[in-house]
Amino acid sequence: xxxxxxxxxxxxxxxxxxxxALAAKGWRDRELVRFVERLHxxxxxxxxxxxxxxxxxxxxxxxxxxxxxxxxxGQEFVDGARIGQVGRLRPGDxxxxxxxxxxxxxxTVDPPGFYWDAxxxxxxxxxxxxxxxxxxAESGASVSLFGVVPIDSAGSSPELREAELIRYLAEAVWYPxxxxxxxxxxxxxxxxETARATVEHGGxxxxxxxxFEDDEVTSVHADExxxxxxxxxxxxxxxxxxxxxxxxQGVSVPMAGEVTxxxxxxxxxxxxGRVTDIxxx
Numbered sequence: 433x434x435x436x437x438x439x440x441x442x443x444x445x446x447x448x449x450x451x452x453a454l455a456a457k458g459w460r461d462r463e464l465v466r467f468v469e470r471l472h473x474x475x476x477x478x479x480x481x482x483x484x485x486x487x488x489x490x491x492x493x494x495x496x497x498x499x500x501x502x503x504x505x506g507q508e509f510v511d512g513a514r515i516g517q518v519g520r521l522r523p524g525d526x527x528x529x530x531x532x533x534x535x536x537x538x539x540t541v542d543p544p545g546f547y548w549d550a551x552x553x554x555x556x557x558x559x560x561x562x563x564x565x566x567x568x569a570e571s572g573a574s575v576s577l578f579g580v581v582p583i584d585s586a587g588s589s590p591e592l593r594e595a596e597l598i599r600y601l602a603e604a605v606w607y608p609x610x611x612x613x614x615x616x617x618x619x620x621x622x623x624x625e626t627a628r629a630t631v632e633h634g635g636x637x638x639x640x641x642x643x644f645e646d647d648e649v650t651s652v653h654a655d656e657x658x659x660x661x662x663x664x665x666x667x668x669x670x671x672x673x674x675x676x677x678x679x680x681q682g683v684s685v686p687m688a689g690e691v692t693x694x695x696x697x698x699x700x701x702x703x704x705g706r707v708t709d710i711x712x713x
Contacts, residue, residue, distance in 0.1 A: 503683065519533060520705075672689060
Protein backbone atom coordinates (compact mmCIF):
# COMPACT_ATOMS: atom_id res chain seq x y z
CA UNK A 433 0.00 0.00 0.00
CA UNK A 434 1.04 3.60 -0.51
CA UNK A 435 1.27 4.51 3.19
CA UNK A 436 4.48 6.52 2.73
CA UNK A 437 2.74 8.80 0.21
CA UNK A 438 -0.27 9.08 2.48
CA UNK A 439 1.82 10.15 5.46
CA UNK A 440 3.69 12.75 3.43
CA UNK A 441 0.35 14.14 2.34
CA UNK A 442 -0.85 14.27 5.92
CA UNK A 443 1.61 17.09 6.63
CA UNK A 444 -0.56 19.34 4.48
CA UNK A 445 -3.73 18.63 6.46
CA UNK A 446 -4.86 21.81 8.22
CA UNK A 447 -7.64 22.69 10.58
CA UNK A 448 -7.47 19.37 12.39
CA UNK A 449 -8.98 19.76 15.84
CA UNK A 450 -8.36 17.73 18.95
CA UNK A 451 -12.10 17.20 19.34
CA UNK A 452 -12.34 15.64 15.90
CA ALA A 453 -9.48 13.31 16.72
CA LEU A 454 -11.16 12.20 19.94
CA ALA A 455 -14.47 11.58 18.14
CA ALA A 456 -12.63 9.54 15.52
CA LYS A 457 -10.99 7.48 18.24
CA GLY A 458 -14.37 6.68 19.77
CA TRP A 459 -15.74 5.47 16.43
CA ARG A 460 -12.61 3.42 15.79
CA ASP A 461 -12.77 1.80 19.23
CA ARG A 462 -16.36 0.72 18.60
CA GLU A 463 -15.43 -0.72 15.20
CA LEU A 464 -12.54 -2.63 16.82
CA VAL A 465 -14.89 -4.20 19.35
CA ARG A 466 -17.27 -5.30 16.58
CA PHE A 467 -14.51 -6.89 14.50
CA VAL A 468 -12.90 -8.68 17.46
CA GLU A 469 -16.30 -10.08 18.43
CA ARG A 470 -16.71 -11.44 14.90
CA LEU A 471 -13.20 -12.89 15.03
CA HIS A 472 -13.96 -14.70 18.28
CA UNK A 473 -17.39 -15.84 17.08
CA UNK A 474 -15.68 -17.79 14.28
CA UNK A 475 -13.11 -19.39 16.60
CA UNK A 476 -13.09 -22.25 19.07
CA UNK A 477 -12.52 -20.69 22.50
CA UNK A 478 -12.22 -22.46 25.86
CA UNK A 479 -11.34 -25.78 24.22
CA UNK A 480 -9.84 -27.12 27.46
CA UNK A 481 -6.79 -28.66 25.72
CA UNK A 482 -3.72 -29.02 27.94
CA UNK A 483 -0.04 -29.31 27.09
CA UNK A 484 1.85 -32.58 27.39
CA UNK A 485 5.51 -33.37 26.71
CA UNK A 486 4.19 -36.00 24.28
CA UNK A 487 3.04 -33.11 22.06
CA UNK A 488 6.64 -32.51 20.93
CA UNK A 489 8.31 -35.85 21.64
CA UNK A 490 8.71 -36.75 17.96
CA UNK A 491 9.82 -33.34 16.69
CA UNK A 492 13.37 -32.35 15.59
CA UNK A 493 15.76 -31.76 18.48
CA UNK A 494 15.92 -27.93 18.40
CA UNK A 495 12.12 -27.76 18.30
CA UNK A 496 11.84 -30.16 21.25
CA UNK A 497 14.26 -28.02 23.24
CA UNK A 498 12.25 -24.91 22.45
CA UNK A 499 8.90 -26.31 23.56
CA UNK A 500 10.44 -27.83 26.69
CA UNK A 501 11.75 -24.38 27.56
CA UNK A 502 8.77 -22.14 26.81
CA UNK A 503 5.86 -24.42 27.79
CA UNK A 504 4.97 -26.41 30.89
CA UNK A 505 3.06 -29.71 30.85
CA GLY A 506 -0.44 -29.23 32.18
CA GLN A 507 -0.93 -25.65 31.09
CA GLU A 508 -3.76 -24.87 28.73
CA PHE A 509 -3.39 -24.38 25.00
CA VAL A 510 -3.78 -20.76 23.93
CA ASP A 511 -7.13 -20.30 22.17
CA GLY A 512 -6.77 -16.57 21.67
CA ALA A 513 -4.60 -13.64 22.70
CA ARG A 514 -4.62 -9.88 23.02
CA ILE A 515 -1.16 -8.36 22.61
CA GLY A 516 -0.32 -4.70 23.18
CA GLN A 517 2.61 -3.24 21.26
CA VAL A 518 4.62 -0.04 20.92
CA GLY A 519 7.42 0.74 18.51
CA ARG A 520 8.18 2.36 15.22
CA LEU A 521 7.78 1.39 11.59
CA ARG A 522 8.79 2.47 8.11
CA PRO A 523 5.67 2.93 5.97
CA GLY A 524 7.54 2.63 2.68
CA ASP A 525 11.01 1.63 1.55
CA UNK A 526 14.46 2.06 3.08
CA UNK A 527 14.32 5.84 2.52
CA UNK A 528 11.09 6.26 4.51
CA UNK A 529 11.43 7.93 7.92
CA UNK A 530 10.59 5.96 11.04
CA UNK A 531 7.17 6.70 12.54
CA UNK A 532 6.04 5.80 16.09
CA UNK A 533 3.07 3.49 16.54
CA UNK A 534 0.95 1.84 19.19
CA UNK A 535 -1.04 -1.28 18.36
CA UNK A 536 -3.33 -3.95 19.69
CA UNK A 537 -3.04 -7.39 18.15
CA UNK A 538 -5.97 -9.81 18.55
CA UNK A 539 -5.34 -13.47 17.64
CA THR A 540 -7.32 -16.70 17.44
CA VAL A 541 -5.75 -20.12 16.89
CA ASP A 542 -8.59 -22.45 15.83
CA PRO A 543 -8.91 -21.36 13.09
CA PRO A 544 -5.89 -19.09 12.59
CA GLY A 545 -6.93 -15.46 12.54
CA PHE A 546 -5.85 -12.02 13.68
CA TYR A 547 -6.68 -8.34 13.66
CA TRP A 548 -3.82 -5.85 14.04
CA ASP A 549 -5.06 -2.36 14.84
CA ALA A 550 -2.33 0.29 14.89
CA UNK A 551 -2.21 4.03 15.28
CA UNK A 552 0.72 5.73 13.57
CA UNK A 553 1.37 9.17 15.01
CA UNK A 554 2.56 11.71 12.49
CA UNK A 555 1.79 15.07 14.11
CA UNK A 556 0.33 15.96 17.53
CA UNK A 557 -3.22 15.92 16.15
CA UNK A 558 -2.69 13.91 12.98
CA UNK A 559 -2.71 10.13 13.13
CA UNK A 560 -3.15 7.36 10.60
CA UNK A 561 -4.95 4.12 11.41
CA UNK A 562 -3.45 0.96 9.94
CA UNK A 563 -5.39 -2.29 10.11
CA UNK A 564 -4.19 -5.72 9.04
CA UNK A 565 -6.53 -8.70 9.24
CA UNK A 566 -6.77 -12.38 8.45
CA UNK A 567 -9.91 -14.39 9.18
CA UNK A 568 -11.70 -17.29 7.49
CA ALA A 569 -8.66 -17.54 5.19
CA GLU A 570 -9.53 -14.07 3.89
CA SER A 571 -7.19 -11.10 4.22
CA GLY A 572 -7.40 -7.35 4.16
CA ALA A 573 -5.44 -4.21 4.96
CA SER A 574 -6.45 -0.59 5.18
CA VAL A 575 -5.10 2.88 5.93
CA SER A 576 -7.30 5.71 7.14
CA LEU A 577 -6.83 9.24 8.44
CA PHE A 578 -7.62 9.24 12.17
CA GLY A 579 -8.68 5.64 11.65
CA VAL A 580 -11.92 6.84 10.06
CA VAL A 581 -11.43 8.54 6.68
CA PRO A 582 -10.46 5.86 4.11
CA ILE A 583 -7.23 6.56 2.25
CA ASP A 584 -5.96 3.24 0.93
CA SER A 585 -6.87 -0.42 1.16
CA ALA A 586 -6.02 -3.87 -0.15
CA GLY A 587 -8.67 -6.53 -0.51
CA SER A 588 -8.24 -10.26 -0.14
CA SER A 589 -5.97 -11.84 -2.74
CA PRO A 590 -3.85 -15.02 -2.97
CA GLU A 591 -0.69 -12.98 -2.39
CA LEU A 592 -1.99 -11.11 0.64
CA ARG A 593 -3.56 -14.24 2.16
CA GLU A 594 -0.22 -16.06 1.97
CA ALA A 595 1.63 -13.05 3.39
CA GLU A 596 -0.81 -12.83 6.31
CA LEU A 597 -0.59 -16.54 7.12
CA ILE A 598 3.22 -16.19 7.14
CA ARG A 599 2.80 -13.33 9.60
CA TYR A 600 0.54 -15.46 11.79
CA LEU A 601 3.11 -18.27 11.82
CA ALA A 602 6.02 -15.93 12.54
CA GLU A 603 4.23 -14.25 15.43
CA ALA A 604 3.13 -17.55 16.98
CA VAL A 605 6.18 -17.22 19.25
CA TRP A 606 3.81 -14.98 21.28
CA TYR A 607 1.25 -17.82 21.54
CA PRO A 608 3.57 -20.85 21.15
CA UNK A 609 1.06 -23.67 21.62
CA UNK A 610 -0.12 -22.64 18.12
CA UNK A 611 3.17 -24.05 16.82
CA UNK A 612 2.49 -27.56 18.10
CA UNK A 613 1.55 -30.37 15.70
CA UNK A 614 -1.84 -30.59 17.42
CA UNK A 615 -2.60 -27.17 15.88
CA UNK A 616 -1.75 -28.32 12.37
CA UNK A 617 1.91 -27.24 12.15
CA UNK A 618 4.31 -29.64 10.46
CA UNK A 619 8.00 -29.51 11.41
CA UNK A 620 10.98 -30.58 9.30
CA UNK A 621 14.46 -30.63 10.80
CA UNK A 622 17.25 -28.87 8.88
CA UNK A 623 20.22 -28.95 11.28
CA UNK A 624 21.00 -28.61 14.99
CA GLU A 625 19.80 -25.01 15.10
CA THR A 626 17.12 -24.71 12.42
CA ALA A 627 13.84 -26.33 11.42
CA ARG A 628 11.10 -25.52 8.95
CA ALA A 629 7.49 -25.05 10.06
CA THR A 630 4.58 -25.31 7.63
CA VAL A 631 0.91 -24.61 8.20
CA GLU A 632 -2.04 -24.82 5.81
CA HIS A 633 -5.39 -23.13 6.21
CA GLY A 634 -8.20 -22.57 3.76
CA GLY A 635 -6.13 -23.58 0.78
CA UNK A 636 -3.28 -21.25 1.78
CA UNK A 637 0.13 -22.63 2.79
CA UNK A 638 2.86 -20.81 4.70
CA UNK A 639 6.38 -22.00 5.54
CA UNK A 640 9.11 -20.42 7.66
CA UNK A 641 12.60 -21.45 8.73
CA UNK A 642 13.00 -21.09 12.50
CA UNK A 643 16.42 -20.56 14.08
CA PHE A 644 16.90 -21.63 17.70
CA GLU A 645 19.55 -20.54 20.22
CA ASP A 646 19.55 -21.56 23.90
CA ASP A 647 16.14 -23.20 23.37
CA GLU A 648 14.57 -19.94 22.17
CA VAL A 649 13.40 -18.88 18.72
CA THR A 650 15.76 -16.06 17.75
CA SER A 651 14.69 -15.58 14.12
CA VAL A 652 12.24 -16.70 11.45
CA HIS A 653 12.85 -16.42 7.73
CA ALA A 654 10.83 -16.72 4.53
CA ASP A 655 12.65 -16.99 1.22
CA GLU A 656 9.63 -15.27 -0.32
CA UNK A 657 6.92 -13.18 1.30
CA UNK A 658 4.79 -10.89 -0.82
CA UNK A 659 5.50 -7.17 -0.33
CA UNK A 660 3.39 -4.36 -1.74
CA UNK A 661 5.47 -2.19 -4.09
CA UNK A 662 3.83 0.55 -6.17
CA UNK A 663 0.47 -1.17 -6.19
CA UNK A 664 1.72 -4.66 -7.02
CA UNK A 665 3.00 -7.60 -4.97
CA UNK A 666 6.64 -8.65 -5.18
CA UNK A 667 7.95 -11.86 -3.55
CA UNK A 668 10.79 -10.74 -1.29
CA UNK A 669 12.93 -12.49 1.34
CA UNK A 670 11.75 -11.53 4.83
CA UNK A 671 13.19 -12.06 8.32
CA UNK A 672 11.87 -11.55 11.83
CA UNK A 673 14.19 -11.40 14.86
CA UNK A 674 12.98 -12.15 18.41
CA UNK A 675 14.69 -11.50 21.76
CA UNK A 676 14.25 -10.40 25.40
CA UNK A 677 12.26 -13.45 26.49
CA UNK A 678 10.12 -13.20 29.61
CA UNK A 679 7.44 -15.35 31.23
CA UNK A 680 3.85 -14.21 30.86
CA GLN A 681 1.00 -16.31 32.29
CA GLY A 682 3.40 -19.26 32.53
CA VAL A 683 4.55 -19.00 28.89
CA SER A 684 8.01 -17.79 27.85
CA VAL A 685 7.72 -15.31 24.96
CA PRO A 686 9.92 -12.67 23.30
CA MET A 687 9.15 -9.14 24.41
CA ALA A 688 10.93 -7.40 21.52
CA GLY A 689 11.60 -7.93 17.85
CA GLU A 690 12.45 -6.47 14.47
CA VAL A 691 11.36 -7.22 10.91
CA THR A 692 13.66 -6.91 7.88
CA UNK A 693 12.93 -7.02 4.16
CA UNK A 694 15.68 -8.14 1.76
CA UNK A 695 14.91 -6.64 -1.68
CA UNK A 696 17.53 -6.78 -4.46
CA UNK A 697 18.70 -3.22 -3.78
CA UNK A 698 19.56 -3.89 -0.13
CA UNK A 699 18.03 -5.06 3.14
CA UNK A 700 16.23 -2.65 5.45
CA UNK A 701 14.35 -2.88 8.72
CA UNK A 702 10.65 -2.08 8.42
CA UNK A 703 9.35 -2.68 11.97
CA UNK A 704 10.75 -2.48 15.49
CA GLY A 705 8.46 -3.24 18.38
CA ARG A 706 8.05 -4.23 21.98
CA VAL A 707 5.24 -6.10 23.70
CA THR A 708 3.63 -4.09 26.47
CA ASP A 709 1.13 -6.69 27.67
CA ILE A 710 -0.30 -10.09 26.78
CA UNK A 711 -3.64 -11.61 27.77
CA UNK A 712 -4.42 -15.22 26.82
CA UNK A 713 -7.77 -16.93 26.38
